[in-house]
Amino acid sequence: MPTQQKIRDTEAANRGSASRREILDAAARLFLKNGYGDTSLRELANEVGMKAGSLYYHFASKEQLATEVLGIGVKGVAEAVSARLDDAGGGASPSQRVSIAIRAHLDAILNDSGYTSAHIRCFPYTPANVQAQLRAVRRDYEDIWTGLIDDLLGPRRNEDDARYLRLAVLGALNWSLEWFDPERDSAETFAATVERLILGAEIPGQAG
Amino acid sequence: MPTQQKIRDTEAANRGSASRREILDAAARLFLKNGYGDTSLRELANEVGMKAGSLYYHFASKEQLATEVLGIGVKGVAEAVSARLDDAGGGASPSQRVSIAIRAHLDAILNDSGYTSAHIRCFPYTPANVQAQLRAVRRDYEDIWTGLIDDLLGPRRNEDDARYLRLAVLGALNWSLEWFDPERDSAETFAATVERLILGAEIPGQAG
DNA sequence: TAGTCTAACTAACAATTGTTAGTTCGCGTC
DNA sequence: GACGCGAACTAACAATTGTTAGTTAGACTA
Numbered sequence: 001m002p003t004q005q006k007i008r009d010t011e012a013a014n015r016g017s018a019s020r021r022e023i024l025d026a027a028a029r030l031f032l033k034n035g036y037g038d039t040s041l042r043e044l045a046n047e048v049g050m051k052a053g054s055l056y057y058h059f060a061s062k063e064q065l066a067t068e069v070l071g072i073g074v075k076g077v078a079e080a081v082s083a084r085l086d087d088a089g090g091g092a093s094p095s096q097r098v099s100i101a102i103r104a105h106l107d108a109i110l111n112d113s114g115y116t117s118a119h120i121r122c123f124p125y126t127p128a129n130v131q132a133q134l135r136a137v138r139r140d141y142e143d144i145w146t147g148l149i150d151d152l153l154g155p156r157r158n159e160d161d162a163r164y165l166r167l168a169v170l171g172a173l174n175w176s177l178e179w180f181d182p183e184r185d186s187a188e189t190f191a192a193t194v195e196r197l198i199l200g201a202e203i204p205g206q207a208g
Numbered sequence: 209m210p211t212q213q214k215i216r217d218t219e220a221a222n223r224g225s226a227s228r229r230e231i232l233d234a235a236a237r238l239f240l241k242n243g244y245g246d247t248s249l250r251e252l253a254n255e256v257g258m259k260a261g262s263l264y265y266h267f268a269s270k271e272q273l274a275t276e277v278l279g280i281g282v283k284g285v286a287e288a289v290s291a292r293l294d295d296a297g298g299g300a301s302p303s304q305r306v307s308i309a310i311r312a313h314l315d316a317i318l319n320d321s322g323y324t325s326a327h328i329r330c331f332p333y334t335p336a337n338v339q340a341q342l343r344a345v346r347r348d349y350e351d352i353w354t355g356l357i358d359d360l361l362g363p364r365r366n367e368d369d370a371r372y373l374r375l376a377v378l379g380a381l382n383w384s385l386e387w388f389d390p391e392r393d394s395a396e397t398f399a400a401t402v403e404r405l406i407l408g409a410e411i412p413g414q415a416g
Numbered sequence: 417t418a419g420t421c422t423a424a425c426t427a428a429c430a431a432t433t434g435t436t437a438g439t440t441c442g443c444g445t446c
Numbered sequence: 447g448a449c450g451c452g453a454a455c456t457a458a459c460a461a462t463t464g465t466t467a468g469t470t471a472g473a474c475t476a
Contacts, residue, residue, distance in 0.1 A: 019453085035333045038245040041434065053436075054454050062434065124329070124386060125243045160394075164401040171383025172376040178332060179375055186368075193372035200409040227423085249464065261466075262424050270464065 020058050022048050024115075027069045031118040036066055036125050066122070067130050071137055073119030077108040078141040094151040095199050101148055102198075103191045105173050110180055110187050120174050145170065152198075169198050228266050230256050232323075235277045239326040244274055244334050274330070275338050279345055281327030285316040286349040302359040303407050309356055310406075311399045313381050318388055318395050328382050353378065360406075377406050 026047040030039040041062060042052040059065040081104040085092075088100055108116045123131065123138075149166045150157060172194050180187070234255040238247040249270060250260040267273040289312040293300075296308055316324045331339065331346075357374045358365065380402050388395070 035243060035245060037243060038333065040432075042432085050453090051455065052434080053456080056435070057453060121332070125246065125333075160397055161401065164398045165405075167383065167387055168380040168398075168402055168405060171380040171386075173379070175375070175379025175383055178379075189368055190372045190376075193369065194376055197373075197376060197405045197409045201405045248462075250462085258423090259425065260464080261426080264465070265423060 019048065019050075023055065023058055023065075024069055024072065025113065027065055028073070028114040028118040031066065031069060031122045032114050036122045036127075063127055063130050066126060067133050069115060070119040070123060070126065070130070070134055073115035073117070074134065074137045074141050076112065077105060077116045078137070078144060080104050080108045080112070081141075081144055094148070098148050098152055098198060099195050101145070102169070102173065102194055103188075105170070106176065106187055106191050106194075109173065109177060110182075117177055121177055165198065165201075169194060172197070227256065227258075231263065231266055231273075232277055232280065233321065235273055236281070236322040236326040239274065239277060239330045240322050244330045271335055271338050274334055275341050277323060278327040278331060278334065278338070278342055281323035281325070282342065282345045282349050284320065285313060285324045286345070286352060288312050288316045288320070289349075289352055302356070306356050306360055306406060307403050309353070310377070310381065310403055311396075313378070314384065314395055314399050314402075317381065317385060318390075325385055329385055373406065373409075377402060380405070 023044070027039070027044055030044055030047065033039075034043075040052075041055055045052045045055055055065070059068070081101050084100050084104045085097055088097065092100070109120065110117075123134070126134075145166050146162070149162045153162055153165070176190060179185075180190075231252070235247070235252055238252055238255065241247075242251075248260075249263055253260045253263055263273070267276070289309050292308050292312045293305055296305065300308070317328065318325075331342070334342075353374050354370070357370050357377075361370055361373070384398060387393075388398075
């Protein structure tokens with residue numbers, strides 16, 4: 001590689017370059033709508049008013065672009081949930097904390113910028129390379145929920161029960177991407193439904 | 209189109225042609241693994257030991273192939289659920305019927321031939337054409353669950369509650385495709401968790 | 417044996433893909 | 447005014463895509 005392109009360092013992309021964020025925004029939108037494989041760089045470039053080749057000034061490859069978009073998505077929902085839990089303060093009960101997390105997660109999926117939804121919908125179809133690079137951030141977010149559920153079930157909980165409860169709730173929430181219609185549906189009503197499900201369920205070895 | 213290819217009628221494909229079913233099987237497998245857009249006809253052909261062009265003897269287009277695969281998927285799970293409900297007979301309570309349906313649906317996703325899982329994972333990324341053609345069969349299956357939930361909640365149910373309960377449960381089940389690991393997980397234990405969620409939830413306007 | 421049908425094949429097509437190299441234009445700084 | 451740099455451009459590349467036309471080999475049937 002004789003004349004290597006100058007690629008801006010991914011993490012230290014603080015300075016200006018308004019269009020870089022525009023590209024990421026548009027990429028999130030297209031990834032959400034079309035999936036990873038069916039989003040072409042020409043379509044993306046066209047969306048932000050440039051040509052495909054120009055994207056390579058900002059990103060080293062499609063994979064790196066996707067990694068960045070999906071990374072913002074997980075970090076975004078993790079921060080949103082954490083923030084609202086912090087707002088609730090130390091006095092909140094485990095049940096209340098779960099309620100808060102449900103609403104924050106749903107809000108991030110349905111109302112936020114699209115990065116989180118893009119992550120949820122695209123991640124499984126992303127190249128192994130991308131998935132590997134996202135493992136750590138995904139794990140961070142997973143840990144938040146593991147903690148919430150552990151607190152809810154208490155010290156006498158069963159390991160598998162906690163895992164399946166967490167996956168069931170997140171599944172119910174994430175799946176809303178496939179059917180939620182802002183014209184018809186209410187995020188709050190759905191959140192209340194999921195909340196009733198998890199808080200109303202009897203935990204084996206817990207009752208009586 | 210002077211020399212139109214002889215395409216066997218889709219529905220009346222009863223006679224022999226073992227390899228037609230082989231193609232469908234392989235397509236379901238690849239669609240599940242790679243998604244619709246990232247499954248190439250050459251890869252599919254290679255999987256069944258022929259060349260890409262030869263597939264067009266059996267199917268008019270990639271879209272038609274996908275329509276057929278995903279159609280088998282929905283019909284399969286609908287029939288599986290119906291059959292097990294029928295087995296239970298008229299004496300089964302609404303709760304019992306929901307339990308049965310949960311297990312039948314999960315079984316179709318996790319253990320069956322792959323058509324149903326391919327449908328669940330691929331449908332959203334499929335061309336509009338394909339989605340339109342699958343609308344009716346999808347609706348048929350949806351109706352089964354609507355009936356189950358309606359019976360569970362009873363005549364005093366709220367319309368939205370029923371809808372969101374159904375979507376939450378199916379979401380929890382369908383999402384298992386993203387995490388279920390046969391080495392680690394137990395479908396029965398997860399089914400029991402989801403069952404506890406839905407049967408343990410207090411229904412508003414129902415209690416007291 | 418001649419004719420027809422099944423089921424594949426080969427070879428190419430136009431389009432699209434991610435990617436790269438080299439160029440250009442404008443803006444600020446010496 | 448010359449220089450350097452950020453940020454785009456053009457034009458092409460090799461590969462891959464769905465798809466089609468025409469061909470071929472084998473098996474059944476008259």
